[in-house]
Amino acid sequence: MARKDDLGRRGEDLATAYLEGAGLVIVERNWRCPPHGEIDIVARDATTIVIAEVKTRSSVAFGHPFEAITPAKLARLRRLAGLWRAAHPEVAGGLRIDAVAIIAPPGGDAVIEHLAGVA
Amino acid sequence: MAVGRTRSVAMLGLDGALVEIEADIAAGLPQFALIGLPDAALAQAKDRVRAAATNAGLPLSHHRITVGLSPASLPKHGSGFDLGIALAALAADDAVPAESLDRVVHIGELGLDGRVRPVAGVLPAVAAARRAGVGTVMVPAANAHEASLVPGVRVVGVASLREAAIWHGAQLDPEPVDPVLGAPSEERGAPEGDLAEIIGNDDAIDAMVVAAAGGHHVFLLGPPGAGKTMLASRLPTILPPLDGEAALEVASLRSLAGLPVGATLDDRPPFEQPHHTASAVSLIGGGSGVIRPGAAARASRGVLFLDEAPEFAAVALDALRQPLESGTITIHRAKAVAQFPGAFQLVLAANPCPCGQWGAKDADCSCTPFARRRYLARLSGPLLDRVDIQLHITRVTAGQLALATERGGRLDSATARERVIAARARAAERLHGTPWRINSEVPGVWFRSDSIRLPASATAPIDRALERGAITMRGYDRILRVAWTLADLDEASRPGIDHVGRALYFRRAI
Numbered sequence: 243m244a245r246k247d248d249l250g251r252r253g254e255d256l257a258t259a260y261l262e263g264a265g266l267v268i269v270e271r272n273w274r275c276p277p278h279g280e281i282d283i284v285a286r287d288a289t290t291i292v293i294a295e296v297k298t299r300s301s302v303a304f305g306h307p308f309e310a311i312t313p314a315k316l317a318r319l320r321r322l323a324g325l326w327r328a329a330h331p332e333v334a335g336g337l338r339i340d341a342v343a344i345i346a347p348p349g350g351d352a353v354i355e356h357l358a359g360v361a
Numbered sequence: 362m363a364v365g366r367t368r369s370v371a372m373l374g375l376d377g378a379l380v381e382i383e384a385d386i387a388a389g390l391p392q393f394a395l396i397g398l399p400d401a402a403l404a405q406a407k408d409r410v411r412a413a414a415t416n417a418g419l420p421l422s423h424h425r426i427t428v429g430l431s432p433a434s435l436p437k438h439g440s441g442f443d444l445g446i447a448l449a450a451l452a453a454d455d456a457v458p459a460e461s462l463d464r465v466v467h468i469g470e471l472g473l474d475g476r477v478r479p480v481a482g483v484l485p486a487v488a489a490a491r492r493a494g495v496g497t498v499m500v501p502a503a504n505a506h507e508a509s510l511v512p513g514v515r516v517v518g519v520a521s522l523r524e525a526a527i528w529h530g531a532q533l534d535p536e537p538v539d540p541v542l543g544a545p546s547e548e549r550g551a552p553e554g555d556l557a558e559i560i561g562n563d564d565a566i567d568a569m570v571v572a573a574a575g576g577h578h579v580f581l582l583g584p585p586g587a588g589k590t591m592l593a594s595r596l597p598t599i600l601p602p603l604d605g606e607a608a609l610e611v612a613s614l615r616s617l618a619g620l621p622v623g624a625t626l627d628d629r630p631p632f633e634q635p636h637h638t639a640s641a642v643s644l645i646g647g648g649s650g651v652i653r654p655g656a657a658a659r660a661s662r663g664v665l666f667l668d669e670a671p672e673f674a675a676v677a678l679d680a681l682r683q684p685l686e687s688g689t690i691t692i693h694r695a696k697a698v699a700q701f702p703g704a705f706q707l708v709l710a711a712n713p714c715p716c717g718q719w720g721a722k723d724a725d726c727s728c729t730p731f732a733r734r735r736y737l738a739r740l741s742g743p744l745l746d747r748v749d750i751q752l753h754i755t756r757v758t759a760g761q762l763a764l765a766t767e768r769g770g771r772l773d774s775a776t777a778r779e780r781v782i783a784a785r786a787r788a789a790e791r792l793h794g795t796p797w798r799i800n801s802e803v804p805g806v807w808f809r810s811d812s813i814r815l816p817a818s819a820t821a822p823i824d825r826a827l828e829r830g831a832i833t834m835r836g837y838d839r840i841l842r843v844a845w846t847l848a849d850l851d852e853a854s855r856p857g858i859d860h861v862g863r864a865l866y867f868r869r870a871i
Binding site for chain 2: 306308309311316341357360
């Protein structure tokens with residue numbers, strides 16, 4: 243596995259722990275729907291389904307992780323959210339798309355930022 | 362602090378309005394929105410500001426930044442808002458102290474490297490800020506000289522965004538940069554020549570002195586080589602120096618046109634000589650996005666010289682009628698109405714016919730009578746109606762040259778200028794308590810009013826000309842005006858028959 247994939251995996255683990263700490267229940271991770279793509283984390287609170295996109299970088303030398311969440315990526319997330327909904331008709335409640343940015347320097351403590359309802 | 366606030370100036374014509382720049386930082390994906398009617402150059406500010414802030418070592422927040430320019434309905438153009446936008450966005454992020462920012466007006470474009478680059482129109486913008494009661498303005502280092510020509514304002518010139526942030530109290534280490542310099546700020550060239558260089562044509566020299574003293578518009582008609590251009594270019598050298606306010610207005614218009622403004626206020630009247638292919642818009646000003654001043658506005662308080670006047674497009678010439686009437690230039694566009702000063706003195710020069718030789722003693726004209734008539738008919742009646750002095754100039758003969766070289770003692774510009782200043786002072790004294798200062802501004806009816814009317818013995822020559830139908834009533838008034846200027850120059854209390862006769866002579870060109 244390439245280093246960037248390791249970093250992404252580590253980021254997603256951190257994000258999962260963070261969201262659980264924030265009181266969410268993780269429903270699913272890495273839900274794939276070819277050819278549309280993948281949802282990193284699906285979680286839920288009492289009323290709402292949360293579709294979370296996790297972006298991890300080891301430094302901000304090439305920009306903040308949030309800067310990588312482009313309008314095209316948001317459009318794909320909205321499409322995937324609808325597909326996930328269609329695949330799980332039994333789940334009720336509202337739907338929300340969140341973004342989680344993780345700056346994880348090698349060997350250092352990671353900084354986690356969470357934005358709720360970005361699209 | 363989620364909102365940073367500062368001010369800048371939006372220009373419309375020569376008037377500026379204060380614009381409030383507000384920057385808001387909200388939770389959200391990185392985004393930079395600029396709202397409030399920006400034009401294309403201003404809309405690109407967000408990219409310049411982000412790059413400049415990063416390279417100045419003061420990166421902007423990576424949250425959602427919304428910058429609003431209010432009043433939102435006022436059209437804003439150009440890159441001069443960059444500095445204010447960057448500082449407001451940094452203040453919203455607490456990177457720059459907000460209190461200091463609020464009191465200062467910021468003008469300047471940012472380079473991608475974080476340096477502050479000069480912009481056009483700083484002088485009128487700073488003057489507008491002063492009128493609005495602002496005490497401190499921050500401008501690009503290259504424009505600091507220009508801005509400091511406005512009295513009563515504290516000017517801070519900055520070379521980089523970092524320097525600006527430090528001035529406002531940001532805790533940063535200074536990083537000196539090479540300031541971006543504008544176009545080399547050349548002083549305007551020395552005045553062209555001296556009145557004493559003109560040989561022969563004493564009538565024409567007299568006419569130029571009269572024109573300068575009374576502010577009369579002039580039409581010079583004569584064959585090529587008669588010295589029309591030379592005469593016209595000497596007119597600014599005998600006009601009185603501009604007072605402080607007028608000099609500031611002239612420099613403001615130069616600044617707005619993107620021309621260099623010297624380190625000190627230039628009190629010489631401007632001289633504009635547009636080529637005869639000039640369009641109406643280039644003469645009076647205009648443009649679709651930014652409304653820029655034309656040659657007529659740049660010549661305000663000075664001389665607008667139209668050489669080969671019949672060769673100008675009729676539309677361009679007739680566009681000058683409104684400023685000649687009102688002294689201001691008003692430009693209407695769908696988005697806005699801009700006003701420029703247009704108090705210029707018009708000097709028209711023309712050949713008498715297409716080949717130029719009509720009336721010359723030493724050459725034959727090859728034009729048909731019809732071609733000749735049509736040539737001068739290109740100058741419309743309403744335009745020539747506004748020109749008080751119309752003079753025929755002839756070529757200098759060998760005899761005149763010999764005489765002039767021997768005799769010496771010709772009138773030089775400095776002496777003529779003293780006479781002009783004295784004559785203007787007399788006119789100003791007479792016109793005290795009226796809205797006018799020089800004779801050319803006074804309507805004819807005032808000169809014919811009971812208190813100041815000339816006796817019939819003095820006006821006999823023009824009364825007769827009017828009876829004969831040689832002049833119109835409007836021409837009558839113009840002659841009266843010139844006669845008063847002649848009397849002012851002669852230090853006479855009122856014009857006599859001699860002055861009226863000479864004034865009539867100055868109208869015999871066509």
